[in-house]
Amino acid sequence: xxxxxxxxxxxxxxxxxxxxxxxxxxxxxxxxxxxxxxxxxxxxxxxxxxxxxxxxxxxxxxxxxxxxxxxxxxxxxxxxxxxxxxxxxxxxxxxxxxxxxxxxxxxxxxxxxxxxxxxxxxxxxxxxxxxxxxxxxxxxxxxxxxxxxxxxxxxxxxxxxxxxxxxxxxxxxxxxxxxxxxxxxxxxxxxxxxxxxxxxxxxxxxxxxxxxxxxxxxxxxxxxxxxxxxxxxxxxxxxxxxxxxxxxxxxxxxxxxxxxxxxxxxxxxxxxxxxxxxxxxxxxxxxxxxxxxxxxxxxxxxxxxxxxxxxxxxxxxxxxxxxxxxxxxxxxxxxxxxxxxxxxxxxxxxxxxxxxxxxxxxxxxxxx
Amino acid sequence: xxxxxxxxxxxxxxxxxxxxxxxxxxxxxxxxxxxxxxxxxxxxxxxxxxxxxxxxxxxxxxxxxxxxxxxxxxxxxxxxxxxxxxxxxxxxxxxxxxxxxxxxxxxxxxxxxxxxxxxxxxxxxxxxxxxxxxxxxxxxxxxxxxxxxxxxxxxxxxxxxxxxxxxxxxxxxxxxxxxxxxxxxxxxxxxxxxxxxxxxxxxxxxxxxxxxxxxxxxxxxxxxxxxxxxxxxxxxxxxxxxxxxxxxxxxxxxxxxxxxxxxxx
Numbered sequence: 001x002x003x004x005x006x007x008x009x010x011x012x013x014x015x016x017x018x019x020x021x022x023x024x025x026x027x028x029x030x031x032x033x034x035x036x037x038x039x040x041x042x043x044x045x046x047x048x049x050x051x052x053x054x055x056x057x058x059x060x061x062x063x064x065x066x067x068x069x070x071x072x073x074x075x076x077x078x079x080x081x082x083x084x085x086x087x088x089x090x091x092x093x094x095x096x097x098x099x100x101x102x103x104x105x106x107x108x109x110x111x112x113x114x115x116x117x118x119x120x121x122x123x124x125x126x127x128x129x130x131x132x133x134x135x136x137x138x139x140x141x142x143x144x145x146x147x148x149x150x151x152x153x154x155x156x157x158x159x160x161x162x163x164x165x166x167x168x169x170x171x172x173x174x175x176x177x178x179x180x181x182x183x184x185x186x187x188x189x190x191x192x193x194x195x196x197x198x199x200x201x202x203x204x205x206x207x208x209x210x211x212x213x214x215x216x217x218x219x220x221x222x223x224x225x226x227x228x229x230x231x232x233x234x235x236x237x238x239x240x241x242x243x244x245x246x247x248x249x250x251x252x253x254x255x256x257x258x259x260x261x262x263x264x265x266x267x268x269x270x271x272x273x274x275x276x277x278x279x280x281x282x283x284x285x286x287x288x289x290x291x292x293x294x295x296x297x298x299x300x301x302x303x304x305x306x307x308x309x310x311x312x313x314x315x316x317x318x319x320x321x322x323x324x325x326x327x328x329x330x331x332x333x334x335x336x337x338x339x340x341x342x343x344x345x346x347x348x349x350x351x352x353x354x355x356x357x358x359x360x361x362x363x364x365x366x367x368x
Numbered sequence: 369x370x371x372x373x374x375x376x377x378x379x380x381x382x383x384x385x386x387x388x389x390x391x392x393x394x395x396x397x398x399x400x401x402x403x404x405x406x407x408x409x410x411x412x413x414x415x416x417x418x419x420x421x422x423x424x425x426x427x428x429x430x431x432x433x434x435x436x437x438x439x440x441x442x443x444x445x446x447x448x449x450x451x452x453x454x455x456x457x458x459x460x461x462x463x464x465x466x467x468x469x470x471x472x473x474x475x476x477x478x479x480x481x482x483x484x485x486x487x488x489x490x491x492x493x494x495x496x497x498x499x500x501x502x503x504x505x506x507x508x509x510x511x512x513x514x515x516x517x518x519x520x521x522x523x524x525x526x527x528x529x530x531x532x533x534x535x536x537x538x539x540x541x542x543x544x545x546x547x548x549x550x551x552x553x554x555x556x557x558x559x560x561x562x563x564x565x566x567x568x569x570x571x572x573x574x575x576x577x578x579x580x581x582x583x584x585x586x587x588x589x590x591x592x593x594x595x596x597x598x599x600x601x602x603x604x605x606x607x608x609x610x611x612x613x614x615x616x617x618x619x620x621x622x623x624x625x626x627x628x629x630x631x632x633x
Contacts, residue, residue: 268476271539
C-alpha cells in the first residue's frame with residue numbers, strides 16, 4: 001500500500017510554555033525536592049542550619065555586650081560575644097596610629113576614592129569624561145591628603161594602620177599591578193627576544209618566591225642595594241613588592257586570555273592597517289581582558305588578603321591591631337570577637353569585588 | 369560548491385582594465401618549515417582586474433594572497449603592491465595594508481564591537497577620520513551590502529551571511545585600491561552564499577580590483593576576467609573564463625574541473 005504524502009500548508013503556531021514549568025513552586029520542586037535523595041539532603045541541611053544558626057545568633061546578637069570597659073565587665077553582664085572590645089578599639093582598627101586631629105583627611109581621602117573609582121568601574125555614569133580626569137589625579141590627591149603637603153602637616157607612614165593601611169596597600173597594589181601585568185603579558189608574547197626573556201625571567205622569579213620573602217627583602221635587604229644615606233620609606237617598599245608580586249600573577253592570567261584570542265582577530269586588525277599598539281588596545285586587550293576577568297579578580301582578592309602579611313615586617317594592619325588588642329590584659333581572651341570583626345571587613349571588601357566582576361561580565365556580554 | 373547559486377545565464381561583467389600595475393609578484397617562493405608551499409610564482413595584476421584563483425586544497429592559493437598583504441612573509445622573490453616592495457618595514461607594511469582590503473573565510477569581525485564600530489574602527493584610528501564622517505561612510509557601505517538596519521547589533525547576533533557582508537563593508541570603509549577574498553563563502557550555509565556573492569558581483573561591477581580565492585565557478589564565470597588554477601604551489605594555468613572552462617590546457621586543470629563541475633552538463 002502506498003503511504004500518503006504528508007504536506008504542511010500552514011505555519012505551526014507558537015505557544016506559551018506549560019504553566020507548571022515556571023514559578024516558585026516549580027523552582028522548589030526542581031531544586032529542593034526533585035528526588036528522594038534530594039529531599040533527604042534538603043532536610044539534612046535544614047536540620048544542620050537549625051543546629052548552627054540559633055545558637056550563633058544568641059551568642060553574636062541577643063546575648064552580646066556592646067558597652068563595657070573590660071573583658072571581666074563583659075563576662076559579668078552576659079554570656080554572649082563581647083563586642084565592647086571592638087567598639088572601644090574601633091578607631092584604632094580603622095586608622096591605626098594616625099593622629100586624631102588629622103583623621104578627617106583619611107576620611108576625605110576615603111570618600112574621594114569612591115568618586116575616583118566610579119568612572120573607572122562604571123561606564124554609564126554622568127560626566128564620566130571629566131571624572132576620569134579626577135581618577136587619574138587621585139593618587140596625587142590621596143598622597144597629599146594622607147601624607148601631607150600644600151599646608152597640611154606631614155603624617156609619617158609608620159603611623160598608618162588598620163583598615164586604612166589595608167586599603168592603601170590593596171588599592172595601590174591593584175591599580176598599579178594591572179597595567180604592569182598587562183605589559184608583562186604582552187612582553188612575554190613579544191617577537192623581540194630580549195624583551196621576551198626579561199619578562200619570562202621576571203615572572204618566573206617573582207612567582208617562584210613567597211610574598212613573605214619579598215616583604216623581608218623589602219624591609220631589610222633593599223637598603224643594601226641603595227646608595228648609603230638614602231632612606232626609603234618602608235610603606236613604599238612594601239607597595240612596590242606587593243605590586244610586583246601581583247603583576248607577575250596577573251601577567252600569567254592575562255596571557256591565558258591573550259592565548260584564547262583566535263589568530264583571525266590579529267589578522268583582521270593587521271589587514272586593516274592597524275599598528276601593533278592600536279591592535280592591542282582596540283581589538284585584542286578588550287577581548288582578552290574580558291575573558292580574564294574571573295582570574296584577574298581572583299588575583300586582586302588574593303592580593304587584598306595578602307596585605308595582612310605586612311604584620312610580619314612590623315606594619316600594623318587590622319590583624320596587627322587585633323593582636324595588639326589581645327595582648328592588652330583588659331581584653332585578653334577575646335580572639336573570637338576580634339577575628340570575626342576583621343574577617344567581616346575583609347569579606348565585605350572581597351565579596352564586593354566578586355559581585356562587581358560578575359556584573360561586569362554580564363555587562364560586557366555581546367552575544368557570541 | 370556548484371555554480372547553481374549564481375545563475376550562469378547572466379552576462380559576464382564588462383568592466384575596464386587599465387594597464388596600470390597594482391600588484392607585481394616575481395619568482396615568489398615560500399616555505400612552511402621544510403614544506404615548499406609556493407614555488408616560483410609570477411603574477412601581475414592590473415587595475416580593475418578581477419581574478420579568481422582556484423585549485424585543490426593545499427595548493428597554496430590562500431598563502432599566495434596572504435603574501436600580498438604580508439599576513440605571510442615570503443622567503444624568496446619579490447612582491448610589490450602599488451610600487452611598494454613588501455619588506456620587514458612595519459610602517460610601510462601598515463601603509464600597504466591600508467590600501468589592500470581583505471575578507472576572510474571566517475569573517476573575523478571584532479565581536480566586542482557593534483557592526484558600526486567594526487566599520488569605523490580603522491578609518492578613525494588609521495586614517496584619522498573624524499567620527500561623524502567615519503560613521504557616515506560606514507552607513508553608506510552597510511547600505512551597499514544591504515544591512516544598514518543591523519548597524520547597532522553585535523556580530524554574534526548576525527547570521528554568517530550577514531557577518532560576511534559586514535566584513536566586506538568593514539574593508540570597503542578603508543576605501544582600498546585592491547580587495548582580497550580568501551574563500552569568502554566556504555564557511556557559509558548554501559542559502560547564505562548567494563547574498564554574499566551578490567555583494568561581490570556588485571563590487572566587481574563598480575570596477576574594484578579583486579583577487580578571489582573561491583570554488584564558486586558560476587561566480588568566476590560571471591565576474592572574472594582571468595582565472596588562475598593552482599596546484600602544488602604552482603600557477604598551473606591562467607586564462608579568461610570561457611577559455612578556461614571550455615578549453616583547459618593542462619591535465620591537472622582538466623581533472624580538477626571534471627571533479628568540481630561534476631554536476632554540470
